[in-house]
Amino acid sequence: xxxxxxxxxxxxxxxxxxxxxxxxxxxxxxxxxxxxxxxxxxxxxxxxxxxxxxxxxxxxxxxxxxxxxxxxxxxxxxxxxxxxxxxxxxxxxxxxxxxxxxxxxxxxxxxxxxxxxxxxxxxxxxxxxxxxxxxxxxxxxxxxxxxxxxxxxxxxxxxxxxxxxxxxxxxxxxxxxxxxxxxxxxxxxxxxxxxxxxxxxxxxxxxxxxxxxxxxxxxxxxxxxxxxxxxxxxxxxxxx
Amino acid sequence: xxxxxxxxxxxxxxxxxxxxxxxxxxxxxxxxxxxxxxxxxxxxxxxxxxxxxxxxxxxxxxxxxxxxxxxxxxxxxxxxxxxxxxxxxxxxxxxxxxxxxxxxxxxxxxxxxxxxxxxxxxxxxxxxxxxxxxxxxxxxxxxxxxxxxxxxxxxxxxxxxxxxxxxxxxxxxxxxxxxxxxxxxxxxxxxxxxxxxxxxxxxxxxxxxxxxxxxxxxxxx
Numbered sequence: 001x002x003x004x005x006x007x008x009x010x011x012x013x014x015x016x017x018x019x020x021x022x023x024x025x026x027x028x029x030x031x032x033x034x035x036x037x038x039x040x041x042x043x044x045x046x047x048x049x050x051x052x053x054x055x056x057x058x059x060x061x062x063x064x065x066x067x068x069x070x071x072x073x074x075x076x077x078x079x080x081x082x083x084x085x086x087x088x089x090x091x092x093x094x095x096x097x098x099x100x101x102x103x104x105x106x107x108x109x110x111x112x113x114x115x116x117x118x119x120x121x122x123x124x125x126x127x128x129x130x131x132x133x134x135x136x137x138x139x140x141x142x143x144x145x146x147x148x149x150x151x152x153x154x155x156x157x158x159x160x161x162x163x164x165x166x167x168x169x170x171x172x173x174x175x176x177x178x179x180x181x182x183x184x185x186x187x188x189x190x191x192x193x194x195x196x197x198x199x200x201x202x203x204x205x206x207x208x209x210x211x212x213x214x215x216x217x218x219x220x221x222x223x224x225x226x227x228x229x230x231x232x233x234x235x236x237x238x239x240x
Numbered sequence: 241x242x243x244x245x246x247x248x249x250x251x252x253x254x255x256x257x258x259x260x261x262x263x264x265x266x267x268x269x270x271x272x273x274x275x276x277x278x279x280x281x282x283x284x285x286x287x288x289x290x291x292x293x294x295x296x297x298x299x300x301x302x303x304x305x306x307x308x309x310x311x312x313x314x315x316x317x318x319x320x321x322x323x324x325x326x327x328x329x330x331x332x333x334x335x336x337x338x339x340x341x342x343x344x345x346x347x348x349x350x351x352x353x354x355x356x357x358x359x360x361x362x363x364x365x366x367x368x369x370x371x372x373x374x375x376x377x378x379x380x381x382x383x384x385x386x387x388x389x390x391x392x393x394x395x396x397x398x399x400x401x402x403x404x405x406x407x408x409x410x411x412x413x414x415x416x417x418x419x420x421x422x423x424x425x426x427x428x429x430x431x432x433x434x435x436x437x438x439x440x441x442x443x444x445x446x447x448x449x450x451x452x453x454x455x456x457x458x459x460x461x
Contacts, residue, residue, distance in 0.1 A: 081454070136408040143404055147395035156458045157391045161405060164387060164451050168409050171440065175412035178436075179419060 010227050013087050017220045024217045031210035038203035055113040057203055061211035062106040063131060069099030069215060070134060073141065074166035077159030087223070089155035090230065092162070093145055094222030098215060100138035106131055126180035130173045137165045151230070243328040244336050251340030262344050265306050269349055272298040273356050284361045291360030292370055292421035296414055299349050299374060303381040304403050306345050310337060310389040312398075315459065324460050334452035335445075338379075338386040346378025366421055369430050373420040376437040377413045383441075383448040384409050390455035412440050 039057035073095055079088035110128060111121045122128065145151075145158035255262055276294045277287055314320035323333045353374050357367040388406035392398040420433035 133408050133411055136404070140401075140405040140408060143401055144391060144395070147392065147397070147401055149396075153394070153458060153461075157395075157455060160387075160451050160455050160458075161391055164409065164447070167443075167447060168412075171412050171443070172408075175415040175436075179415040 010087055010090070014224060014227060017224055021217065021220050021224075024213055024220060028210060028213040028217050031206060031213055035203060035207040035210045038206060043200050043203045052113060052116045053200075055109050056200075057207045059106055059109040059113060060204060061208040062102045062109065064208060065211050065215050066099050066102035066106055066131075066134060066138075069095060069102060070137065070162070070169065071166060073099060074162045077162035080155060080159045081163070089152070089159070090226040091219065091223045092141075092155065092158060093226050095219045096138055096141045096145065096158075098218045098222065100135060100142060102211075102215070103131060103135040103138055107135060124180070126177045129180070130176045133172050133176070134169070137169070141165070151233070243326070244332055247323075247328070247333055247336040248340045248343075251337060252343060255340070255344040261306060261309065262348060265302050265345055266348055266352055268305055269298055269302040269352065270356065272301060274359065277359075288361045288363075291357065291362050292366065293418045294360070295353060295356055295370060296374075296377075296417045299346075299353070299378065300381065300407065300410060300414060302349055303345055303378065303385055304406065306341065307385045307389045307402055307406075308399055310341055310386060311393055311456065311459075312389070315393055320456065321460050324457060330453040330456060331449040334386060334390070334456065335449045338382045338448075338452075341386065342379050342382035346374070346382055350374040350378060362421075366424055369421050369424055369434075373417040373430075373434060373437060376434060376441060377417040380413050380437075380441045380444045381406075381410055383444040383452075384413075386452050387448050387455065390452045390459065393455070393459040413437065416440065 035057065039054050043054065043057070045051050045053060073092055076085075076088040076092040076095065079085040080092070107128070110131075114123060115121050141158050141161055144161055145154040148154040148157070273295055276290065280286055280290065311320060314323065324330055326333065328336075350371055353371050354367045357370055362370065384406050385402075387409075388402040391405060392402045395401055416433045416437040420430040420437065423430040423433055
């Protein structure tokens with residue numbers, strides 16, 4: 001908590017992020033290289049799905065961190081509304097497109113995976129559908145935060161939306177699961193049926209950490225950009 | 241409570257003096273629903289199969305239509321600032337506005353739905369469950385819509401943005417609403433879906449007024 005408030009000062013954040021960025025970017029690159037190598041060459045092909053199972057190593061981490069990304073967005077929203085944390089607004093602006101990109105990655109890779117496995121690009125499966133709704137929630141947040149002439153108004157409106165969204169997200173998830181059982185029986189594969197072997201699990205976990213570091217790196221970089229952008233706007237206003 | 245009633249009465253009176261707004265929503269509902277037979281063909285089986293879903297989606301879009309005037313006019317003529325300053329808590333004022341919106345939007349849609357159900361060849365029990373599901377579901381749409389309207393006050397291209405915000409949040413309402421009617425055809429009772437719809441309304445009732453009030457305060461600042 002104390003650390004969070006210390007970083008509320010943009011100048012202090014910039015000093016912190018200037019030191020942290022090379023490390024997080026380097027770690028991301030190394031982990032991605034190791035993870036992708038393991039995913040492509042170490043992990044065995046699945047006995048049923050053959051080589052296509054390797055899509056999972058990108059698909060699943062993207063899904064995890066897009067969901068965590070929305071929770072992060074809601075946390076930033078709370079920080080902005082409760083403590084008027086000035087950096088939270090800029091960071092939310094920075095994080096929302098990254099979360100949307102992760103959700104889109106999950107949907108697109110899922111589609112590539114679905115084509116050989118299910119014989120179709122898209123199935124109205126419960127998990128696909130709730131990921132699609134999550135993608136729309138990200139888009140709404142991005143659009144709302146940029147819809148006003150005053151950026152502060154956009155930040156606060158988007159913060160309220162993120163908090164409502166995070167309450168509603170479990171309900172949406174539940175309703176979509178409920179809808180899915182109503183409409184179609186489990187014709188789609190089940191992942192949880194067998195426990196995952198370590199030869200698959202370890203590359204998956206490496207990729208999950210790599211995607212987490214990627215998320216952190218992108219958010220840090222984009223937050224710096226947002227700080228710069230806000231300063232330019234202030235300077236332009238002052239010059240008028 | 242008197243203040244709450246006055247606020248609802250004021251919005252109802254405004255709507256009464258401009259009946260065109262309400263009629264437009266109903267006309268849109270009818271038009272959107274009657275385009276589907278033209279799109280998918282007039283076979284009675286298909287229409288009966290898709291009818292509940294089509295009517296619910298059409299109701300969802302129709303409920304979006306009237307939202308832009310929920311707070312926008314109050315912002316322009318300055319009465320929103322009075323609402324923020326008034327002794328009635330802003331949360332209750334937001335609730336009153338949403339109630340008035342439902343009385344002039346969701347309720348007429350619900351009352352009109354049996355007639356549209358007949359156009360899609362739904363049988364008596366389907367029509368009854370559809371109307372009950374709309375009765376339980378449309379109040380949630382007014383609450384979520386009120387939030388969308390409050391958040392986008394003063395935004396550029398507010399209308400399209402509002403739909404982008406509200407429709408994903410309204411997914412459970414659509415699912416449970418259609419599910420209630422579908423469960424009838426599956427032989428299962430529709431009470432599960434109706435109870436879930438009511439539960440969603442209660443959650444929305446308990447949470448959205450706070451969010452709407454917070455959004456309105458930001459808008460007036």
